[in-house]
Amino acid sequence: MSEDYGIQLDRALDSLRIPDRYRTDLGDLELLAESMRDRGLLQPPTVTPEGIVLIGARRVAAARLLGWKVIGVWVRSGLSDRVGFLIAEHADHSTHKPLNPIEAAGLYRELKAVFAEAAALREQATWFGHNDSAEGFGVGDSPTPNPSAVLAGRPREQAARLVTGRDSSQMLERVCRIEDLAADDDASEQVRAQAQAELELIRNGAGVHLSHLRMSTALTLEQLDLIAANDTEPEAVRGQARKEAVSVRQSDAKAVEMERLAKLALQRVKVNKRQKPAAECPRPVSAAPTQFYSARSFLAVWGDLADWWLRYDLEQIARELSDEDIDQFLRVVEGSRHFADQLQAARSALAA
Numbered sequence: 001m002s003e004d005y006g007i008q009l010d011r012a013l014d015s016l017r018i019p020d021r022y023r024t025d026l027g028d029l030e031l032l033a034e035s036m037r038d039r040g041l042l043q044p045p046t047v048t049p050e051g052i053v054l055i056g057a058r059r060v061a062a063a064r065l066l067g068w069k070v071i072g073v074w075v076r077s078g079l080s081d082r083v084g085f086l087i088a089e090h091a092d093h094s095t096h097k098p099l100n101p102i103e104a105a106g107l108y109r110e111l112k113a114v115f116a117e118a119a120a121l122r123e124q125a126t127w128f129g130h131n132d133s134a135e136g137f138g139v140g141d142s143p144t145p146n147p148s149a150v151l152a153g154r155p156r157e158q159a160a161r162l163v164t165g166r167d168s169s170q171m172l173e174r175v176c177r178i179e180d181l182a183a184d185d186d187a188s189e190q191v192r193a194q195a196q197a198e199l200e201l202i203r204n205g206a207g208v209h210l211s212h213l214r215m216s217t218a219l220t221l222e223q224l225d226l227i228a229a230n231d232t233e234p235e236a237v238r239g240q241a242r243k244e245a246v247s248v249r250q251s252d253a254k255a256v257e258m259e260r261l262a263k264l265a266l267q268r269v270k271v272n273k274r275q276k277p278a279a280e281c282p283r284p285v286s287a288a289p290t291q292f293y294s295a296r297s298f299l300a301v302w303g304d305l306a307d308w309w310l311r312y313d314l315e316q317i318a319r320e321l322s323d324e325d326i327d328q329f330l331r332v333v334e335g336s337r338h339f340a341d342q343l344q345a346a347r348s349a350l351a352a
Contacts (some may be wrong), residue, residue: 008044011051011073016060018053026058033062044072102203104163105175111159174212175202181215187222194218213255220262221245227269234273241269260318267323271330 036059045056053060056073063071099107160169181187182195198211227233228241244265251261321329 008072008074010070011047011075013060013064013068013071015051016045016047016053016071016073017051018057018060026061029058029062029065032058033065036062037066041072044074046074049075099163100203100205101171101175101208102179102199104168105172105179108159108163108169108172109176111162112155116155171208174208175199178202178211178215181219188225191215191218191222210255213259217248217255217259217262220259220266221248223266224248224262224269227273237269237273240272244269256315260314263318264326267326267330271327271334 041059041063043056043059045059046054048054060071156169156173157167160167160172163172178195178198182192182199184192187195195215198215202208202211224241224245228238228245230238233241248258248262248265251258253261
């Protein structure tokens with residue numbers, strides 16, 4: 001083994017310290033302990049000179065379970081910096097018991113911060129014509145990872161790839177968001193409680209995507225509740241917000257549809273908030289306009305729109321349109337509904 005890696009020696013188990021780690025579940029240690037008892041320690045853990053366990057926490061725990069007093073270790077220097085420590089921890093996870101999404105998100109969060117800081121330092125160094133050297137990295141049989149190579153690219157993507165082997169940043173960001181909501185004192189008690197419940201589901205193997213959808217729905221409903229309780233809002237708006245929230249909560253739709261219903265409900269309330277008072281609504285048909293389009297033009301427009309709602313995928317529209325796009329659509333719908341009411345009144349007046 002090269003000098004860069006370290007030396008192998010025996011250390012007292014009591015002198016080793018497993019730091020706060022992102023793995024909270026070491027798994028079943030009985031089989032590992034049985035193997036170590038029958039076959040001995042085939043691969044010593046890696047520790048710092050200070051006795052901090054970098055790789056092999058499960059082996060150290062199993063040795064303690066067996067009542068060992070001493071264990072063989074590789075003592076490695078050169079990993080005292082935070083990047084090296086996290087890379088070493090990732091190597092331990094990737095070759096042993098996989099992290100669950102909660103544990104992975106914790107490691108991802110800190111790696112992302114470290115990568116972002118390193119990227120900023122590299123960019124700042126270029127302002128002064130400094131070129132980072134890789135000297136001191138990549139030598140020996142088990143080289144220290146080169147931070148310059150590891151940290152290339154966007155911090156989110158690079159952190160995710162290091163933790164999971166793929167660009168799972170969206171999934172990990174969702175877990176982090178749910179964790180933040182669970183700890184957010186400004187969030188309602190109901191939202192914090194649901195976030196805690198969703199984290200427990202994820203910890204027990206449930207999918208992150210559905211938990212994220214349910215949290216999105218909960219946040220949207222909270223916005224409706226806040227509008228309904230806001231004394232400065234017109235009563236019509238407050239009443240609509242209450243009705244919309246009740247309607248969504250009573251729906252037995254699945255998570256994807258529930259989120260869509262909640263967002264559309266909030267959009268309708270927001271559009272209603274921006275509507276002018278009834279006295280300032282668009283002038284009635286009987287008012288003298290500056291210019292009228294012909295009835296034939298009217299038929300051409302609405303003829304092309306016949307059954308238009310059957311031609312679009314609701315999920316695609318909800319996913320790809322921006323809030324501004326939805327607002328514009330809902331304003332057109334409200335104006336069309338108002339025009340339809342006036343058209344019916346005008347036809348009734350002509351028939352009288």
